[in-house]
Amino acid sequence: MTITIKHNHEDGTLVYGTRKGDGVYEIIRLWENGGFKFFPSIRMLGLRNSRDQVADRYAISAAAKALRAAGYEVEVEIDDTFRDRAQVLADKADRLEDRRDALERKADRHAGAAAAAHDRAEQLSERFAGGQPILVGHHSERGARADQKRMHQAMSKSVRENDAAQSAAERANAVGSQMRRSATxxxxxxxxxxxxxxxxxxxxxxxxxxxxxxxxxxxxxxxxxxxxxxxxxxxxxxxxxxxxxxxxxxxxxxxxxxxxAGEYVMWHKGNVHVGDMVTYWMRGRRRTVVKVNKVTVAVESGYSWPDKVKFTDILAVDCPHGEDGPAITTTNRPKKKGQARPKVEVPKMNMDELAAKIEAALPEVPRDSEAFFSPPAVVARILDAAGLEPGMVVLEPSAGAGAIAKAAAAAGCEVHCIKRYPQLSKDLLDVPGIVGLTTGDFLQAAPSHFPDRFDRVLMNPPFSRGQDIAHVVHALQFVKPGGRLVAVMGAGITFSQVKAAQDFRQLVEDWEGEIIPLPKDAFAAAGLSVLTVAVVIPC
Structure with missing residues (x-):
């Protein structure tokens, strides 16, 4: 097996005849053996920054010696014929253009992946959009935690891909900046x-x-x-x-x-004089020249010593020594040539809103709380049946995440809430129109706890073991005469033969109320498959 180390000014120093796992890279990557690197773009070993440079014979010899000592047959070919400077710069410009295009494609690729991951996290977050907590011990807990995990993973991927896209775009925009400055x-x-x-x-x-x-x-x-x-x-x-x-x-x-072309002035000892005002690179400072040297000028510093400024660092000179008397100002700020390529920009993902949704998915409550949030379609049916008018005083006795309360407040009502688990929605009192919040079990509350009874009571109580009947019957005490109660209840109240259900149906009939069936999938968004009804009871 013959290893060939070749150098020429067009390709630089490269190693030929190797393959992955043959042990060559492990030898010549060491600093004392030449410090060769692997170039993924061309999948070859070589020396960095060796293109259009005189061969580093020391590194090449060290690599060849180490390989021969390891039993490899090594040939060295060095061609130090230089290329014309104009050709070197033209090739470099072409390589930079290719690099910019590659980085632009990379930025677009990562931006697309970030958008896809963001959309996936957004889709998963819809399960928790209404504030639906994880019911510990409930059959829905396993699926909820799986969705929560997938949501976090999707958002993390979106953040990583977005960072990679922005980084690639920045690198693409920086390509060629050093070469442009080098040409000034x-x-x-x-x-x-x-x-x-x-x-x-x-x-x-x-x-x-x-x-x-x-x-x-x-x-x-x-x-x-x-x-x-x-x-x-x-x-x-x-x-x-x-x-x-x-x-x-x-x-x-x-x-x-x-x-x-008048774009540059060669400042030197012959055209800068004592007494001139020079502007130089350090924050655009202007100072008076006190001495002119071979390579530098000494300028006033404001201290007991002068500052030294190289001729090459001078940007402009105000010279009162012109032949015609007036000051002559010349500058070394060249005119811009041509128009730069458009800046590479990729859309930046806004994670704040999504992060808020994910944070809202974190609360956990016991299984027996039955804290299923009210989907938007159910809230709309409740408000429609309630017949709300601006200025009405409304009670939401099973507020949970506050979906019904927020909708009533948005309709111009003054809303009071009772909630058992305050962690489900911490911002209720920040919502305009929600004026009161009581924490605790609604069944332990009494009308005397409030200044007056309510125009409307809107509720979505727990369903199981007759809890919905108990909550609704208790809530009737809080409705003022002429008011109305609207509740979401389990459909079992319409056919169950237990005494509590029979008595409740009779109560609705006696109070001239009505029971309205809701769609079968009304609570599907909350992870609940149950038949429900809306009960309207005028008082």
Missing amino acids: PAVTRRRIETAEAELRQIQKGLDGYERRHLDYGGNPRYIEDHAPAQGDYRERLLARKAQLDNQLEYDRAQLAAAIE
Whole structure:
């Protein structure tokens, strides 16, 4: 098995002839063995940032040596022929464009998954939309907890996918920003100066030099003699020198074009004078020049010492030394070229409303509470039968989550509530129109607990073991003459032969009331399959 480590400026340093699990990556990933990385996009091993760079012969040699020691046959191929600077930048722009497109697709993909998960959580939350609690010990508990778990999972996934979508969109919008800044005249000038300094160091290495170490008196303490570079090191220096020469040719042409177009001024010792006002990068500061140096100017700082500002950091100069007398202002803020690509945006999920619904699904009450919430369709039938008018005083003696009470308040009535489990709806008194809330068992309440009797009593009491009959009969005491009671009850009151049911049917008949059948699936949304009726009793 032959492993080939190849380097060229177009592809960088890559490893050929490997496959997953062959042990190569475990060896050359170590820092001392070259520090190679795995690139998922091309599914190959290689060195980071090696494209259009002189080969890192040290890392390549270390990897080859370690692989040979492990029994692999290794070949090394290095081609340090540089590419033209214009071609390098064009290829980089194409790669960045592909990266932006990939990130944009990724953002859309995650946004779609976030929306789907959000919709699923919203759908599951509808079971608890009316405030339906989990009845511990009831046959519905298992399904309710399963729905609750699925709802939490769907919301968690929606949050994760939404975060991933927003992150991908931000990364897509950031693609190319460094390259755009790198192309500005100010950065180009700094890159030219850095390249020129590196060329001087390279030339010293090629020619050889001596380094004199002086003592405190300025006398030579010892002299280091550096011979001209030889072998691979010399080849690397020559390759880098040729690459820098090409880069400098391109950058100098770009900078000259910007200067000719009036987009940039080369500030230097010849056109900045003592007394000029310079504006520089640090928060747009403007300071007076007190001294001009070779690379920097000294400006007033407001303290006993001046601040130093590099010529490359100057943004504008107000110069009173113009030939015609008036101040001359020039700037290094280049004009914007072209129009940027549209910003990548993905819809952001609003989790607050959904989180509130999920939080409402958390209360738990005992099974015998029979706290089934009143679905919107049932509430509408109750209000229709009640004939509410604005200003009426209404009692809801089995408030639960407060669906009936809130609807009555919305109709302009003054509503008082009695509820056994306060955790089912903690915001009832925050609802306009709900003016009173009593906590406790309604069967223990008495009309004397309230200032007056009520125009309407609207209720959805527990059904089992005749509880609905007991609650309705007790509630009749709270209705003022001429008022009306409307209650949701189990359909068993219409046919049961137990004495309590028979007596109740006779009561409804004597009070000229009526029993109205409700749809078979009236409470399906609450997880309850039971036949129900609406009982209307005028008083």
